Amino acid sequence: MTCSKCGHQTDGGKFCENCGTNLNADSESVQNAAGSENVQNAADRSQSQRYVEATKKASSMYFSFCLRVLKRPYTEMKHAGEQHIANSIITMAVFALAVSLSFYFGLKGFFDSLGQYSGVFSQSYAMPTFFEIAVKPAFTFAIYIFLLFVFTYAGLRIQGVQASFKEVLGRFGTVLIPFAALLLAALLLSLMKTSLFLHVLFFGLCGVVFLIPPAVLYSYQEKAKGAVDMIYATLLVYLMTFIAIRVMGDLFLEYLGGIGGSILSRMF
Structure with a gap:
């Protein structure tokens, strides 16, 4: 394990052999940071997916609207606003x-x-x-x-x-x-x-x-x-x-x- 404070390599134990830093605390910090990054990445993917779905929905609505207008242009135009x-x-x-x-x-x-x-x-x-x-x-x-x-x-x-x-x-x-x-x-x-x-x-x-x-x-x-x-x-x-x-x-x-x-x- 590598100490985050001094960079000393140690075979195990709770504290760094060189500077005495709590290695378990460092490990928990790294895990928490990785967990936060995963949560952020998941949120970004979810937001991107919502944008894609919204774009698909808008495109589908526009296409359906165009089909209705092509069937009855003047009637649909009178109801547009x-x-x-x-x-x-x-x-x-x-x-x-x-x-x-x-x-x-x-x-x-x-x-x-x-x-x-x-x-x-x-x-x-x-x-x-x-x-x-x-x-x-x-x-x-x-x-x-x-x-x-x-x-x-x-x-x-x-x-x-x-x-x-x-x-x-x-x-x-x-x-x-x-x-x-x-x-x-x-x-x-x-x-x-x-x-x-x-x-x-x-x-x-x-x-x-x-x-x-x-x-x-x-x-x-x-x-x-x-x-x-x-x-x-x-x-x-x-x-x-x-x-x-x-x-x-x-x-x-x-x-x-x-x-x-x-x-x-x-x-x-």
Whole structure:
């Protein structure tokens, strides 16, 4: 046994032969420390397990909610509210990622097809990085979908609808789910390297712009106080949306130009 105080090795006994320290007390201290460490490790494992179980439960609830919405989008949207705000945020994130990833894998498929004829384009250095063409645009599309929600909320306010910001966000995100599913289908098609993904992507984006705002506005029609007719409120939402598209379109063109410059710089 080794004395914890002086480090002297002893064959046995209750006290250290060198300094007289109680060896039994040292042994009990070590055992207690080991026991405390085991208890802490067990608590950490238990807490991690609770986090995993909570994540699984939340994922299952979100998936079940999406299935219900896909069956009856408008009906489920009318019953949505503040309690669905987390689902709405997740759906907006899925929307932004699906669009940007579709562009990324679509461009990657384009490069792969050119690689059959040109060794230059088949080189990996010619392809922009994942961050350049997928991560950065995802933030742009997230801002765009949030602006569309803000414009829709503004349309409700000018109609005199007394609905909270969170409640409207819950409804907006709920009716966004079918279109997010379309964009996920476009992403799958882009992974399959088929140009059909562009048609599905365009259809989904048009549906988001032209169908979601009037659907949300109409769902509150019974609460409107008649300050502004729903037709004019919808037109106002479209006007603000197209202004935002115009501004963000310039940003997107600038982004595409940056990608083109990045490709040329890598090639030459």
